[in-house]
Amino acid sequence: MESGAQRNAVIDTKLDIVPIDLKKVGLQEGFLKDEVAVVTGSASNVGLGYARAIAAAGGKVVITDINEAAGKEAERVINAENGADCALFVQCDVTSESDVKNLAKKAFGKFGKVDILINNAMNKALNGAIWSSPVSDLEKSFAIAARGTFLTIKEFLPNMLERGHGTILYSSTQFHYAPPMIGGGIYCAGKAAATSITMSLANEVNGTGVHVFCLAPAGVAREGKPTPAPAPVIPLPEPAEKPKRMGMPGFEGAVPPEACAVAMLYCLANAEKLHGSGILVSEALTAMDYPYPVPETVNRSGGARKLSQMELTLALCNMGPGFTG
Numbered sequence: 001m002e003s004g005a006q007r008n009a010v011i012d013t014k015l016d017i018v019p020i021d022l023k024k025v026g027l028q029e030g031f032l033k034d035e036v037a038v039v040t041g042s043a044s045n046v047g048l049g050y051a052r053a054i055a056a057a058g059g060k061v062v063i064t065d066i067n068e069a070a071g072k073e074a075e076r077v078i079n080a081e082n083g084a085d086c087a088l089f090v091q092c093d094v095t096s097e098s099d100v101k102n103l104a105k106k107a108f109g110k111f112g113k114v115d116i117l118i119n120n121a122m123n124k125a126l127n128g129a130i131w132s133s134p135v136s137d138l139e140k141s142f143a144i145a146a147r148g149t150f151l152t153i154k155e156f157l158p159n160m161l162e163r164g165h166g167t168i169l170y171s172s173t174q175f176h177y178a179p180p181m182i183g184g185g186i187y188c189a190g191k192a193a194a195t196s197i198t199m200s201l202a203n204e205v206n207g208t209g210v211h212v213f214c215l216a217p218a219g220v221a222r223e224g225k226p227t228p229a230p231a232p233v234i235p236l237p238e239p240a241e242k243p244k245r246m247g248m249p250g251f252e253g254a255v256p257p258e259a260c261a262v263a264m265l266y267c268l269a270n271a272e273k274l275h276g277s278g279i280l281v282s283e284a285l286t287a288m289d290y291p292y293p294v295p296e297t298v299n300r301s302g303g304a305r306k307l308s309q310m311e312l313t314l315a316l317c318n319m320g321p322g323f324t325g
């Protein structure tokens, strides 16, 4: 029998997607039944994968993005894949308090509650060298990542606390602080601030039933379409050693958004255990013994090996579960 993902696959779209098949990765279809998620920046790539995966797992999803055309198409596709009224698109600039309030109004109006908040929106163009970037780039980086994360938490957390139930996830670049990057300092400064807000929140809501953690994608893009990183305006010296290629061990090329998305679902299923942790998508995929590439466009060279219990613990809680209360 065909899987749900194959049965409902939507190929007539501009969004460049492939089916998400939960059965192949051991996740139960319907395990997010009755859950409602809001995913910011979910009109493309990582966020779109997250929104599609949540719907594929039986949840309702509010797609929200600054890009109206892509967001509407994402709504159409997710409803076609999973059934009408499963997805709602609300255009929102996460830096705008009134937009985020409107997002909350529409989300609560349509679905009555929000159980999962994924702060994922960001702008890759804010990627220039520190000394040559305008101050407005730094302000935008903080505005999208840190202010956006703060504003959405303020809108969606109170209802989660009232019900003693919820998950808040930040699409971090690393944990606590982001690593130094050539041409990524401005981008990572905003990401680090948002990560700090998220990790502090985990401490603040410890024991309330709301689980908070960071999940860092790495090298997620459709193969053959690497995510563009504009070169710094001032050329920098070549590093003595070429930086290691980012991506998931065992894969040639980029990690597909659908693989990143099932890793996120695995983390949602383990949210209580991951509270206060920072996880890499590649670690989650390895921990769940991700069996093979989802799309045919990805070549697997080695194969992720199964981790020992100790490695698994370290991988899933690489910042430690923390917050003993």
Ligand SMILES: NC(=O)c1ccc[n+]([C@@H]2O[C@H](COP(=O)([O-])OP(=O)(O)OC[C@H]3O[C@@H](n4cnc5c(N)ncnc54)[C@H](O)[C@@H]3O)[C@@H](O)[C@H]2O)c1
Pocket: 040, 041, 042, 043, 044, 045, 046, 047, 064, 065, 066, 067, 092, 093, 094, 095, 119, 120, 121, 122, 123, 124, 144, 171, 172, 173, 191, 216, 217, 218, 219, 220, 221, 227
């Ligand atoms: N792709 C990766 O490998 C990778 C690696 C590390 C971290 N991340 C993080 O994951 C997240 C998603 O990455 P991606 O590669 O899918 O990025 P992307 O640029 O492809 O998608 C980001 C989305 O956010 C939206 N957006 C931008 N500004 C916004 C705003 N002000 N309000 C609302 N939406 C806005 C964009 O329209 C876009 O749809 C980012 O936060 C990024 O830092 C990604």
